[in-house]
Amino acid sequence: MTHDVFNQAPPLTGHDVSADPALIAGVRRENADWALGELHRLGVLAGTERAQEWGRLANDHPPVLRTHDRYGHRIDEVEFHPAWHELMAVAVENGLHASPWASARPGAHVARAAKFYVWSQVEAGHGCPISMTYASVAALRHSPALAAVWEPLLTSRHYDFGLRPAAEKRGVLAGMAMTEKQGGSDVRSNTTRAEPCGDGTYALTGHKWFNSAPMCDVFLVLAQTGEGLSCFLLPRVLPDGTRNAMRLMRLKDKLGNRSNASAEVEYERAIAWLVGEEGRGLRTILEMVNMTRLDCVIGSAAGMRYGVTRAVHHARHRTAFGKPLAEHPLMRNVLADLVLESEAATTLMMRVAGATDRALRGDRFESALRRVALAVAKYWVCRRAPGHAAEALECLGGNGYVEESQMPRLFRESPLNGIWEGSGNIAALDVLRAMTREPETLEAFLIEVGRAAGGDRRLDEAVDRLRESLSDLDDAELRARRIAEDMALVLSASLLLRFAPQEVADAFCASRLAGEGGHAYGTLPPGTDLEAIISRGAITS
Template structure:
């Protein structure tokens, strides 16, 4: 026989993706323990062969733009593979979009974050419209009349795909359009015009270089009104059933995120309604951006968790040089280090979700912590995702480099959250703005860190160095990335010292805060309990 298959890992299916100690401990701790049953059911579906096939098919058959019908009429439709709709249906059914806003239950946003973390491990691309729909409520509430009409539909657990008058649908999805060719992150450079009409609406004329998820029902759009840059609500279909004057020019051919459509659009006198006040559009839409930044952290943490679980599974089922890969000392170091990075991201993610829940409920101290910690987490966790994905892929050797393993898809997705909602420099500079302009932000950050004071000498020393660094504002902007990195590591260290097993906290503090480790994954110092780290990353 020439084709006897042995010493190959079997596909990792039939497991509960929510069986993640760091995640479930965080859910309980942050006030969403009531959602455990829902998470378990979702986790079992996420680990099923069926769901994994949906993720594969949605990426192998990306969306297609149909600008015109066969008679030459403009239609601007985006067609998706049925697997995309299956993924979206599960996400909406489980309330991963705007449902928490309509819930008075404490921990609703934490429960939603945990579901988003679990389901993102099946497929990341469809999380884009889910995330934007979730975040749109924060901006819409600047216009109570609009929010009254749209919130119930945005929060509905009915996935109702198709271009029809949105206020007559069972549920709707929201996207946003901010950037233009000449502006990028500098959205004030936008040239799209908004002309006020007698009936209170506006007509928008211009373009957007990136329109996220153009198949959504409604969008938040930035445009220049007479009073300055303003935020508008723009539906694809008008109340009378006619198509709005929105033309999809082409879909982006992206590195990753293949299942999700991203478009270049033009507005030719498209009807829209003002959200908030004229001239305050950036402040208004940043309410939405801050919510999607949380999802960038969640998405990156989910990718890390997926990567390390695949790496551990492969290493436990593959032998080399007389023993399993997972029993080889150097491979154990790599796996433990990947698991450590993943757990630190997960603990920070659940803490940020908890702060979001309490800030929305009116807790000012949590709002102050969230303002700084969210910018810090967005910068660092998203920065760590690509190198983590690369190392996890390498653990599978040549098998990991083959598309069938799905690891290349993980690798291609990994840089995206670092770019979305402000790339690295934007996020790092936002950390400095929070420290300098937001009353109580720095104090709230160090109050959180101080909860672990005296428990680990490496953490205490790193916190002291950080305080001195922040006191010295010389070349502050040049040092912005280093400041954000140091703050992230100190915050993660403090959370792990308080909330994780000692083996996890000790490994993090000695390797990330003391400098007693190399720069690549797999350089943890000797004397650590690697068994605990690897076991917590296993199914």
């Protein structure tokens, strides 16, 4: 023995991941307090060493593509580590994939968002097929006959992995295939074509450059017809049991999201069914995209919470220069700033989830607010995640830079939600599109922000500046990112003023609106109640 091991933070296990004050307050506020028991049970599981080990194993043993069997038959199957299936089974059994669509209960989409936020902190990659299955129902409802067949299977709480006809399965998962090599976000340039077969089906020929979660049972796919870009439902296995002609060419070698498979695919007259109107495919699939964009916000907020809880935990247990890191003034400033960013993201995420729930139930104001606030949140929260992950990692020093800490996995994952479902420019331009094409969205946004009017002079002044910048949109495209940023900050500040403790709201307004903080984390102004803020990022159970 050459030394004793001491002054290392203990493992962060055996806690309730849902014990997050901003999350619980949002669940109660957005009419989902009936789900707190379910959320607690999932949070306790998420905090176990067993669940965390599933996350590690799923990433250390990424999926493998098997294009052919031993005899040379084409099979196009993706093989996963058992830990992936454990993660998926928990997600499906807890309704993270599509349960709100089978519920008439107010707050169902909020409850699902909260559970997605909690379970995503165990492992983010498996959230991709869960998210797309959730979102697919919104698009499928454009074709009631197809929805009648598929929706009961999509909303089932049975995880039934394997390529078999849907009629033989207890539950199915859905994916999405939009982008092609030449187009990316410009899906109108897609070349995949769909030809009617004369029996109500279409034959698709072409390719997709990114097909997320290719092991799913069914996909929503964009293809060109004589009427223009259209949306189709394409199953992996046809009703007669034969494999559809969807060829998996290779899996992407990605920066992060290693546990999840993403593939390049080709279609050789693959059979599919039209969803919605021919030539209106973009509008149809945007129903799905709007739901997955919400999950991008949730996923980024979840990553921030994961990072900050580990940073606070490490700093409270690690001693340097004679006292715990968390007692050093500058580290306290960094930790408080990270908690502040995390709480703002969680609060904004929960408000958008609440707007989504009420919009889907017919509330016109909430629908207008959701339209613009979702685009704002998608831009801002996802944009802030990588820098937040990097700072949280740095709080652990060299310990945070090694794979065993799982912080590198968080860092690699952090840019994904900013790219998925439209990168930063797409999201910022969507903010402009919402306000110019649907003026009621800006009106709803200003009403929402105005509910905190008079609560803080710095917010009132920021809102005045925003109104002035929006009064002339001649060069708005050039300023789109700044506009989206300003809208995100005033909306977040207004929500924190209404719903968060005073010390949180005050610090946010000072540092984010009044310029009293710097550009880096850890530059909150003197007088900030650092300990009160840090305590909200600590695991207490």
